[in-house]
Each structure stands twice: as structure tokens, then as C-alpha cells.
Amino acid sequence: MHLLDEYVRCCEKRVSQCAPTSHLLFPDHSTKNLVEVPTNRAENVICPDKTASCDEGDTCCLTTHDRYGCCPLPQAVCCSDKLHCCPHGTRCDVKHNRCVKAGFGTIDFTGE
Numbered sequence: 001m002h003l004l005d006e007y008v009r010c011c012e013k014r015v016s017q018c019a020p021t022s023h024l025l026f027p028d029h030s031t032k033n034l035v036e037v038p039t040n041r042a043e044n045v046i047c048p049d050k051t052a053s054c055d056e057g058d059t060c061c062l063t064t065h066d067r068y069g070c071c072p073l074p075q076a077v078c079c080s081d082k083l084h085c086c087p088h089g090t091r092c093d094v095k096h097n098r099c100v101k102a103g104f105g106t107i108d109f110t111g112e
Contacts, residue, residue: 061085 047060054070061078079092086099
């Protein structure tokens with residue numbers, strides 16, 4: 001799937017616009033589609049570039065074009081692929097497209 005420049009995919013808990021081939025992690029380890037999140041959704045938290053902003057409780061993450069996007073999770077981990085983010089307390093495994101939490105298994109970014 002081609003990811004639009006103005007969007008970044010994030011793992012999240014709320015229902016939003018979904019990318020058809022991606023999944024997100026829920027607390028019970030069930031999966032649903034990852035969402036595409038607009039880079040400038042709100043004005044509550046100013047990102048480090050001082051131009052982008054996110055909702056309170058979201059995390060600013062750099063996107064593929066070095067612009068900031070909003071991950072709809074507090075204190076999220078921004079993945080090095082600049083396309084995904086993972087919940088706080090996990091780490092990104094971009095090689096295998098998943099979020100990893102020690103002792104609790106993994107969830108694929110793309111359902112692979």
C-alpha cells in the first residue's frame with residue numbers, strides 16, 4: 001500500500017481511518033487495522049519543529065519526509081522507519097513489522 005505523504009501509520013486504541021493491510025495492538029493482544037493519522041490534527045501539543053501540533057496525550061513522531069506526525073498514544077515509541085509507532089513500554093521491530101513487549105509476545109504492523 002502506498003502511504004500518503006501527509007499521513008503516518010500508528011498503533012492506537014481508538015477507532016479511526018484504517019490502512020487496509022495494517023494492524024494495531026489492543027491490550028488483550030487482539031489486532032485491528034492500523035490507522036493513518038494526519039500530520040497536523042490539532043493544536044494542543046507543539047512538536048519539536050515548532051510548526052506541527054498534536055492532540056494532548058498524543059506523541060509527535062517524525063515521518064518519512066522529516067515532518068512531524070501525531071501518534072495517538074501517550075509517550076509512544078516512534079519507529080525508525082518513520083511510518084509506525086508503538087505503545088509506551090514496547091519497542092519497534094521494523095525488520096519484522098511489529099511492536100515487541102518483553103514477556104508478552106508481538107503484534108505485526110501489517111498482519112504478516
